[in-house]
Amino acid sequence: xxxxxxxxxxxxxxxxxxxxxxxxxxxxxxxxxxxxxxxxxxxxxxxxxxxxxxxxxxxxxxxxxxxxxxxxxxxxxxxxxxxxxxxxxxxxxxxxxxxxxxxxxxxxxxxxxxxxxxxxxxxxxxxxxxxxxxxxxxxxxxxxxxxxxxxxxxxxxxxxxxxxxxxxxxxxxxxxxxxxxxxxxxxxxxxxxxxxxxxxxxxxxxxxxxxxxxxxxxxxxxxxxxxxxxxxxxxxxxxxxxxxxxxxxxxxxxxxxxxxxxxxxxxxxxxxxxxx
Amino acid sequence: xxxxxxxxxxxxxxxxxxxxxxxxxxxxxxxxxxxxxxxxxxxxxxxxxxxxxxxxxxxxxxxxxxxxxxxxxxxxxxxxxxxxxxxxxxxxxxxxxxxxxxxxxxxxxxxxxxxxxxxxxxxxxxxxxxxxxxxxxxxxxxxxxxxxxxxxxxxxxxxxxxxxxxxxxxxxxxxxxxxxxxxxxxxxxxxx
Numbered sequence: 001x002x003x004x005x006x007x008x009x010x011x012x013x014x015x016x017x018x019x020x021x022x023x024x025x026x027x028x029x030x031x032x033x034x035x036x037x038x039x040x041x042x043x044x045x046x047x048x049x050x051x052x053x054x055x056x057x058x059x060x061x062x063x064x065x066x067x068x069x070x071x072x073x074x075x076x077x078x079x080x081x082x083x084x085x086x087x088x089x090x091x092x093x094x095x096x097x098x099x100x101x102x103x104x105x106x107x108x109x110x111x112x113x114x115x116x117x118x119x120x121x122x123x124x125x126x127x128x129x130x131x132x133x134x135x136x137x138x139x140x141x142x143x144x145x146x147x148x149x150x151x152x153x154x155x156x157x158x159x160x161x162x163x164x165x166x167x168x169x170x171x172x173x174x175x176x177x178x179x180x181x182x183x184x185x186x187x188x189x190x191x192x193x194x195x196x197x198x199x200x201x202x203x204x205x206x207x208x209x210x211x212x213x214x215x216x217x218x219x220x221x222x223x224x225x226x227x228x229x230x231x232x233x234x235x236x237x238x239x240x241x242x243x244x245x246x247x248x249x250x251x252x253x254x255x256x257x258x259x260x261x262x263x264x265x266x267x268x269x270x271x272x273x274x275x276x
Numbered sequence: 277x278x279x280x281x282x283x284x285x286x287x288x289x290x291x292x293x294x295x296x297x298x299x300x301x302x303x304x305x306x307x308x309x310x311x312x313x314x315x316x317x318x319x320x321x322x323x324x325x326x327x328x329x330x331x332x333x334x335x336x337x338x339x340x341x342x343x344x345x346x347x348x349x350x351x352x353x354x355x356x357x358x359x360x361x362x363x364x365x366x367x368x369x370x371x372x373x374x375x376x377x378x379x380x381x382x383x384x385x386x387x388x389x390x391x392x393x394x395x396x397x398x399x400x401x402x403x404x405x406x407x408x409x410x411x412x413x414x415x416x417x418x419x420x421x422x423x424x425x426x427x428x429x430x431x432x433x434x435x436x437x438x439x440x441x442x443x444x445x446x447x448x449x450x451x452x453x454x455x456x457x458x459x460x461x462x463x464x465x466x467x468x
Contacts, residue, residue: 001327001356001411001451004285020370023335025285025328060370061329062391062412084391084412107392238284238336239312 002026002062002130002213003190006203006234009033009217012051013058015226022230026062026084028215029055034091034138035218035257038269044092046074049081056081064111069275070096072105079108085130087111088123090274091137091217100275103127113194115148115272117155118171121181124189125173131187133211134272135195138218140259142196142205144272149193149209156181186210195272198223198256200236200249207240224254277467280320280349283310284336286328286357287453291460294453295324298460304468314342321467322351322444324460325358327411327451330385331370333361347376351444353463359447360385360414367417379438379445380420387415387449397450401427401435403458408434408450416449435459 005025010016011033019027031047032040046067056063062084067074069088074095078086088101090113100123103110109129114120120131133152135145159167159182168175180188193206194215203214216233223229232249239245267273277299281291292308299306309316311323323346325333337343346352354362363375365382388395394411403426416433419425427435427448435448444466452459 001287001329003287003328004283005329005332020331021372023332025332060368060373060385061331079392082390082392109391234332234336235339242312 002192004238005213006230006237007064007192007213007215008220008230009215010055011221013054015221016055016058016063018227019220019230020059020061022227023234024061024230025213026064027055027059028064028066028087028217030066030091033218033221034271035140035222036138037091038138038271046071046077046092049077052078052081052083056083066092067101068092069094070099070101072101075101075106075110079106083108085109085111088128088275089113090134090271094274100126111192113272113275114152115276116151117181119276120152120187120191121171121173121177124187125177128189130190130192132192132194132215135193135197136262136265137195137271139196139262139265140198140219140222140257141262142198142202143262145193145195145197145206146209148195148272149206149211152187152191153210156186197233198259199253200232200246203233204236204240204246207237213237219257222257229253229256277304277306277321277464278309278319279306279464279467280309280311280316280323282323282325282333282337282346282358283312284340285332286326287451288326290451290453291324291326291355294457294460295464297457298464301457302461302464302468304464306464311342313340314345317342317345317349320349322353322463323349324463325352325354325361326453327356327358330357330360330375331373333357334374343374343376347378350442351446351463351467352378353446353459355448355451355453356411356413359383359416359449362445362447364420378440378443379447380423381436381438381447382417382419384415384417386412387417388413397429399427399429399434401458403462406452406458407455408448408452409454410434410450413449416447
């Protein structure tokens with residue numbers, strides 16, 4: 001049960017150990033954090049199974065790993081490795097511009113990114129067990145994740161006063177799924193924040209806006225003191241409504257990752273646009 | 277009656293709903309508190325420890341200084357990670373992992389394997405028939421002589437209870453809060 005927890009990107013066994021000690025509910029095993037993928041360019045693919053296995057051996061908490069959007073063979077490989085969750089992720093270079101993985105064919109649960117309710121529901125309809133905002137990965141800038149959280153919240157709210165069959169057509173999902181969301185007043189699966197979280201206050205901001213937990217990618221291991229920052233983000237997520245505790249968690253963490261201004265970023269460098 | 281739900285991480289809202297439903301079904305007044313700090317533990321009749329990551333629950337409780345305080349609550353109901361958290365002995369633990377060591381059971385963490393070994397099962401229990409949802413569940417390896425079995429899945433104990441003096445401990449390996457309020461009713465009824 002991942003709810004209320006922090007999932008951390010790690011690139012080796014040492015980082016995984018730091019994450020577990022800090023109180024991560026799970027780790028995401030990947031070869032390069034999004035900030036490095038962004039900086040180095042080239043095609044980003046599924047991680048080396050050997051590295052994933054080392055991380056699985058190192059920690060007792062769940063281990064997630066990423067496959068490229070639509071790359072169902074990478075997903076099969078990750079399932080064969082007994083990974084706990086597969087993240088079909090826009091952080092990697094998409095393999096299929098038309099189709100996502102048919103997640104209903106897998107026993108391993110999937111998490112997928114979404115910018116809005118339509119994307120979230122299409123992924124759930126494909127079999128995703130968990131949704132996360134896309135944010136803008138590797139930027140250390142929370143603005144896109146907040147945009148996506150607010151979009152999903154307001155679009156769910158709007159279902160109350162709109163014709164569900166019109167929405168079903170617009171979102172290209174079954175009417176029953178729309179009805180279920182309208183009735184619940186939330187997504188039928190957990191929704192985490194991801195993309196650009198760099199500080200304890202960032203994590204608590206997302207939690208106060210109603211997400212079920214947070215992913216932190218580059219924000220931890222691209223900062224000055226990863227162990228301290230990781231623990232601080234876990235503490236702020238657990239006590240997200242308690243400003244004095246968030247203040248205490250935020251003390252003396254050293255430099256956060258430098259980060260990028262997204263409005264000046266060229267359109268073709270934006271990962272969130274991948275896989276709608 | 278005042279019931280707390282440990283709310284630092286895990287399936288908190290589901291337990292709040294199940295506890296509310298149980299109180300309604302039993303027609304008893306029950307105040308439900310989300311427990312995050314020491315002061316939330318004051319005057320509790322019982323505490324529910326939800327499913328989550330047992331290592332995370334421990335760390336957050338220790339950082340908050342409530343790890344020892346929780347032991348003073350007279351009745352505790354632990355589900356999934358909550359069962360690990362109150363067990364006297366656990367296996368497959370993280371190197372620094374500790375539990376409250378309140379209930380005389382031995383538990384294997386991740387006893388059924390990884391996430392895709394999660395499963396659902398209809399069970400006969402001493403509380404009636406239920407639909408049980410196991411998510412990366414712990415496995416109860418053995419129980420002490422004072423522990424009473426509530427449910428088995430095939431030959432494995434998946435729910436049990438123990439009275440230790442005036443204290444009462446109840447655990448399930450599965451997530452009753454997702455499918456039934458029977459266990460919450462049993463817990464509240466004991467406290468009545």
